[in-house]
Amino acid sequence: MKRLAAVLICCGVGYAADGNSFVIEHATIHPVSGADIVNGSVLVKDGKIAAVGTKVAAKGVRVVEGKGLHVYPGMINSATELGLSEISAIRETNDTNELGEFDPQLKAEVAVNPASEHIPVTRANGITAAMTLPSTEGGQGIVTGQAALIHLDGWTWAEMTVMSGAAMEMLFPSLEAPRRSFLAPPGAAGPPFREVKKAYDEKMRRLREFFEEARRYRAAKEGNEAGLKRDLRLEAMIPVLEGKMPVMVVAPREREMKAALDFAKEQKVRMVLAGCRELGKLGPEIKAAGVPVILGPTLATPLEQDMPYDHAYALPEEFHKAGIEIAFGTFDVQFARNLPYEASMAAAFGLPKDEALKSVTLNAAKIWGVADRMGSIEVGKAADLMVTDGDPLETRTAVLQVYIDGRPVDLNNRHKRLYEEYMKRP
Amino acid sequence: MKRLSAAAVMVLAGVGAARAEVTLIKNATILTVTKGTITKGSILIRDGKIAEVGQSVAAPAEATVIDAAGEYVMPGIIDCHSHIATEAVNEGSVSVSSMVGIPDTLNPEDIYIYDALAGGVTTVNVLHGSANAIGGKTVVIKTRWGKSAEELPFEGALPGIKFALGENPKRQGSPSVFRATNLRYPATRMGVEDTIREAFNEAKIYQAEWNDYRAALARGEHPEPPRRDLKLDPLVEVLEGKRLVHAHCYRADEILMLLKVADDYGFKIRTLQHVLEGYKVAKEIAAHGTGASTFSDWWAYKEEAYDAIPYNAAIMTKKGVVVSLNSDSEELMRHLNDEAAKVMKYGGLSETEALSMITINPAKQLMIEKRVGSIEVGKDADLAIFDGHPLSNYSKVVKTIIDGQVYFDRAKDVAGRAAKEQEKAQLIAKEKERARKESEGQRRARPGAGEQAPKPEVAQ
Incomplete structure (x- = not known):
């Protein structure tokens, strides 16, 4: 406790003056990219990691005593609505799920509310960055807009944005019967399969047509075609067609995952599969295609009654065993802070512990193309760090300090404030 | 022959009764919750009850032995708020639906009973939904997967009733894009309070009529009995302490309101459910002796x-409320x-306090703490065995025991999966064959129309 207080005091003073330079000493460093370093140091200079190891020369910088503590890279939640949704039941506080089937021009970061109470609540558990998605469950679009990778700290959304257009989100057309409306009388049957199939085929036709249209637009633009009018929707597709921006395709079921794989191959686009709830027989094909997968929520009941009870818990290991690169997302905002427990539940059911940790740090950074900047404790990377008293994938572990770009981040939040306020009530 | 077999049955039954069913769990770390932790401990189970607990427990030779080396045993988990094992949850047509009850809709084949078992849950408070200020009757069950609906209820546990405050019960009174007409009173928290008061006002009058009737009977008179009212009967049981109130609530204001209404009418709120702002009025909740399940x-x-x-949970605990999760x-x-x-992470409660939230505390709230909620001699042998410390995220349940019987065994579950897959494949093949024959039959029955005959809908 004494030690804890000392640590808190030294990170609480004067960080602005030292240009985000400091050294954490005598801690166990978990770089994720390599072996753990016992009694090690991490030197941070100007917000970047300058040295890591047991012998780090650090003169003239503030010292953070880390004896008995652990240093990990900050975690990355690969699928959230952070900043876009405040209270899920109140439409006015939600900015996900725009109207329209094809909205590639939408950019998630421009609607991120930096004052959202969810941001400090989430980062207090060691999550320093997140993918925030333009569309989530219940979305009716197909190409729903550009997801942004954001830092969970900053005065404005512009300051928070690590990467605009980190992925083009798609909700892949589904052959699942649509959920029965809550207005429908009890016991009412869903639409017959042939109708669902017809609607699906129609959607797939429009999707192909849209990609084709975008391709023609790109060709016309490259060829400086006379009289070509600028089209913001089609222009937004160009980085996707050029393979510069991955499509993040939400496809929960094997049938849709397979269709998405075929589609990506046919369209020659780079793909990240997301929200997969089963693997089926697709392991070899996903691996061969080099498609990474964002899993979650792991804390879910089986899709079908006849699936094993632990299907969702054991699924990450099924993907990992198949040689597929995985990362986790919570696909929400309310439970975004519980990202590490998605991974540890997977570990309880077979995923190796080190892989579980990677799937919320380095793997995510690789998948989103920022492994040169974050995801592990390596020289040259941004100092997105958390200091803990143990394994961050364990609920009981306390996250004591968080740094984003070397800035000590305030771990106070709405929940702590209310806690302290009401503990004082006589 | 008939007589002979009957005799055989009697003999077998006699043998069964004479030889007690004995199980020994040994080499386990035992988290008793109420009496500390025992390392390398044993639990002796006899006839479904915990007979002995300790580091050296002598077991008869015929005992079934469960070697739990490296494993942790904790009391079976108790969930004080669930809707599993039900065919219906909400009777949402009226604001007082105390005439309906969850016990009438129990579905023992609900797969979530098995899933709950696989998470170490052995006792569940199965509640009506929250669509009405006064909802339906509720029941406490054990997760006895494989048993009939009649065998699910926790023997001797007091029945309950669901109340609900706040947004849910007033929703059907609020005009919206989905509902402009047929609005149901109440539409406000004021109306929710009034709905509960009106119901208990009625119940008191009804109770007095019955009391008068019984008094007259006792005097030797021959009065006409009052007309039975199935809506008010459960409320009279609440007034008489024979039925526990489990009240869904969120905000501090409505929590205080309900405690006041209960005081005014002379009944108790047994548990506040959800009670998300309970921390703001923890003092008042504690003073009322009401439990909080959040x-x-x-x-x-x-x-x-x-x-x-x-x-x-931590604040309420620190301020003297019995809290369950x-x-x-x-x-x-x-x-x-x-x-x-x-609760250890947020509020710094101890391991034992954390485990209490899902064992002894909900047992107290449901008034079944003499039967379950801790590992103590004489209690029901309802246990969850984990492959590591249950408060570690890396641990999982390997066995769940109810009344001394193993109801969930992970090793068996995993071993049985291949056979289940095979059975499923056979069933699908059989169904496809049936559909094929049916479509052939249709074509033959309508010669010439074969091309137009719609294909049967095969399960996709």
Whole structure:
């Protein structure tokens, strides 16, 4: 406790003056990219990691005593609505799920509310960055807009944005019967399969047509075609067609995952599969295609009654065993802070512990193309760090300090404030 | 022959009764919750009850032995708020629906019973929904997967009734894009209060009529009995302490309101459910002797949950309230042990306090603490065995025991999967064959129309 207080005091003073330079000493460093370093140091200079190891020369910088503590890279939640949704039941506080089937021009970061109470609540558990998605469950679009990778700290959304257009989100057309409306009388049957199939085929036709249209637009633009009018929707597709921006395709079921794989191959686009709830027989094909997968929520009941009870818990290991690169997302905002427990539940059911940790740090950074900047404790990377008293994938572990770009981040939040306020009530 | 077999049955039954069923769990770390932790300990189970607990327990030779080396045994988990094992949850047509009851809709084949078992849950408070200020009757069950609906209820547990405050019960009174007409009173929290008062006002009058009638009978008179009222009977039981009130609530104002109404009418609120702002009025809840059953960390899913904090359980505990953590979810129910760990993270409660939230505390709230909720001699042998410490996220349940019987065994579950897959494949093949024959039959029955005959809908 004494030690804890000392640590808190030294990170609480004067960080602005030292240009985000400091050294954490005598801690166990978990770089994720390599072996753990016992009694090690991490030197941070100007917000970047300058040295890591047991012998780090650090003169003239503030010292953070880390004896008995652990240093990990900050975690990355690969699928959230952070900043876009405040209270899920109140439409006015939600900015996900725009109207329209094809909205590639939408950019998630421009609607991120930096004052959202969810941001400090989430980062207090060691999550320093997140993918925030333009569309989530219940979305009716197909190409729903550009997801942004954001830092969970900053005065404005512009300051928070690590990467605009980190992925083009798609909700892949589904052959699942649509959920029965809550207005429908009890016991009412869903639409017959042939109708669902017809609607699906129609959607797939429009999707192909849209990609084709975008391709023609790109060709016309490259060829400086006379009289070509600028089209913001089609222009937004160009980085996707050029393979510069991955499509993040939400496809929960094997049938849709397979269709998405075929589609990506046919369209020659780079793909990240997301929200997969089963693997089926697709392991070899996903691996061969080099498609990474964002899993979650792991804390879910089986899709079908006849699936094993632990299907969702054991699924990450099924993907990992198949040689597929995985990362986790919570696909929400309310439970975004519980990202590490998605991974540890997977570990309880077979995923190796080190892989579980990677799937919320380095793997995510690789998948989103920022492994040169974050995801592990390596020289040259941004100092997105958390200091803990143990394994961050364990609920009981306390996250004591968080740094984003070397800035000590305030771990106070709405929940702590209310806690302290009401503990004082006589 | 007939007589002979009857005799054989009698002999077998006699043998069964004479030889007690004995199980020994040994080499385990035992988290008793109420009496500390025993390392390398044993639990002797006789006839479904815990007979002995300790480091050296002598077991008869015929005992079934479960070697739990490296494993942790804790009391079976108790979930004080769930809707599993039901065919229907909400009778939402009226604001007082005390005439209906969950016991009439129990579905023993609900797969979530098995899932709950696989998460170490052995006792569940199965509640009516929250669509009405006074909802339906509720029942406590054990997760006896494979048993009939009649065998699910927890023997001797008091029945309950669901109340609900706040957004849910007033929703059907609020005009919206989905509902402009047929609005149902109440539409406000004021109306919710009044609905409960009106109902208990009626119940008191009804109770007095019956009391008068019984008094007259006792005097030797021959009065006409009052007309039975199935809506008011359960409320009279509440007034007489024979039925427990489990009240869904969120905000501090409505919590205080309900405690006051209960005081005014002379009944008790046994548990406040969800009670997400309970931390703001913990003192009042404690003074009323009411239990609080809350979520570990749910928040911000609706307006009345925006001040919800994960420290809620810790604050209420520190201020003297008996607190449990519940699931209200088929998923969360499967890892209530992980949820319990959150009260250590948020509010710094101890391991024992954390485990109490899902064992002895909900047992107290449901008034079944003499039977379950801790590992003590004489209690029901309802146990969950984990492959590591249950408060570690890396641990999982390997066995769940109810009344001394193993109801969930992970090793068996895993070993049986291949056979189940095979059975499923056979069933699908059989169904495809049936569909094929049926479509052939249709074509033959309508010669010439074969091309137009619609294909039968095969399960996709």
